Amino acid sequence: MTPDITIVGQGICGSLLSWALIQRGLSVRVYDTGSHLSATAAASGLLNPITGKRYVKSWMVDDLIPTAEKVYADLGQALSIQVYTPMPIYKLLGSIREQNDWSARTTDSTYQQYLSDTTLHKLNEDWLINDFGAFAIQGGGIVHTPSFLSRYREYLRDKGMLYEESLTQEEALQRKDRIIFCDGYRSAREGIFTTLPWQIVKGEYLLIRIKEFYDDRIVGGDTTISPAGQPGLWYAGATYQWHYETIAPTAQYRDEVIESLHQMLRVPFEVVHHGAGVRPSTRYRRPFLGFHPQHPHIGIFNGMGTKGMSLAPYWSERLAAHIADGTPLPDEVDVTRQLSVSTAP
Ligand SMILES: Cc1cc2nc3c(=O)[nH]c(=O)nc-3n(C[C@H](O)[C@H](O)[C@H](O)COP(=O)(O)OP(=O)(O)OC[C@H]3O[C@@H](n4cnc5c(N)ncnc54)[C@H](O)[C@@H]3O)c2cc1C
Structure with a gap:
């Protein structure tokens, strides 16, 4: 029987999207040979709310982290493994100037939940060079990507939802079922989504x-x-x-x-x-979601860049709601809109 949705790829995107659809009562089929290069399998799995040299909050982090914590906790319970472990991130400071930048940031009330620890820490000097000390970031943690990917793969296999085969966009164009490509950087290289603003x-x-x-x-x-x-x-x-x-x-x-x-x-x-x-990074650091305007049975869930672990839980929920209930996607991530604009005469 044809499933409601076919998904190509079982990295973090294909895994979480299939999970979100199953939770909404839809039937899914996931294609993945397990032999292609996977960004998720190479990732350290970090969720880090404060990034960069200026210590700024990541885009939408106040919404992304609570959703990620919930999705990973639900998955952990269903799979009987620990998918996510909250963990502080200690950033080594390299100069007095960096100390001052961090100190100024701690006075910003919108950073309170991540930078409430205002102590300048000394980490173990037998282990680490930390002449200027370190500060702690709360609210982050680690997704245990290798164990999650393999356990979730078993879950799909047990439910008869895993197809250990490849499915290309060329093949998908010949079919009539709704197919969503979660194939990582490959969608940037070939097929109908290459004109999106990728930056691999x-x-x-x-x-x-x-x-x-x-x-x-x-x-x-x-x-x-x-x-x-x-x-x-x-x-x-x-x-x-x-x-x-x-x-x-x-x-x-x-x-x-x-x-x-x-x-x-x-x-x-x-x-x-x-x-x-x-x-699979993108020029404007926004993910790609939704269906192709000229091939409306083919969709994409991709473009997570350096932050797949924090972006994929939230955006898989949004895309699943779009598919199941027709909830609109925001313009800045919606590829239907972006590709219509880029191909308009
Ligand atoms: C070295 C490294 C470290 C990283 N560290 C972090 C980190 O700490 N925190 C973080 O949030 N992000 C990190 N990232 C980024 C993160 O890994 C990505 O954002 C995310 O994993 C992308 O997931 P994806 O599902 O889109 O792609 P992928 O994980 O690449 O999954 C794509 C899947 O599609 C399958 N596939 C491809 N083509 C086909 C086909 N034709 N048929 C069937 N299956 C197919 C592949 O086998 C693969 O399993 C890191 C990335 C790298 C490379």
Whole structure:
């Protein structure tokens, strides 16, 4: 029997969209071979409400984080695993000026829920170089992406909703069922959505072994170090590469992450894995949702860029409501509108 919605891709977008549709009583079928490069599988899984050198709140973060916490908690309960762990993020400060910028930000009442800890922390100096101290960000955490992806895949398989096959846009155009592409950076490369304003960014990361280090916090400095879900193992990275010749890991960027680690760590570390992924980022840092104006049975849920873990829970709910009840999508994310404008005479 034809399902209500076919989804192509089981990264964070395809997983959460299928979940949101199932919760609304719709039937779904998810295509994913499990063998393509997945940005979600390469991600450290961080949700970080305050980003950048000026310590600003991420777009819509006050709405995104509560939705993400709820969606991941519901999924954790249904799958009997911990999908998300709230965790403070300690940012190492590099100068007096950075201390002053952070201190000024703490006086802004709209940042209260993320920067209520106004202590200038000293982290363990045997482990880390932190001459100017560190400050703590609340409200973030880690999605355990490897265990979530594999457990959710089993869930779909058990329910007969997983098709371990590839489905291309060319094939989808020949079909009549409603198909939503959640295929990550591939939609930027080929097919009917390539004219959207993409800005693809490759990232490389390392898994490192350290004898003793923080397993209760994320530490951000020259690079970011976060617990990797196994005792003694941490994730380090990732890099940002706008121009690249291969999607495979490269020695150059392995060395870049190692150099950043040397700028932060006093303890020795051993590299146990070097990986890469491609972020489906967009020029205006807004995701892409909705159906193609000329091919209205084909849709997209994509463009999460560097923030898939915080954006996908909220926007999967919005897209599912659009599909199930016809709730309109905001113009700034709606591809039906964007592609109609870009193809208008
Ligand atoms: C190194 C790195 C670190 C990152 N760290 C973070 C982080 O800490 N926090 C954060 O929020 N974000 C992070 N990101 C960004 C985040 O990973 C992405 O925003 C997000 O994972 C994108 O998810 P997606 O589902 O759109 O794409 P993907 O995860 O790439 O999933 C696409 C899926 O589609 C499947 N597929 C493709 N083509 C087909 C086809 N023809 N038929 C069937 N299946 C197909 C693929 O197999 C894949 O499983 C990071 C990204 C990288 C690369």
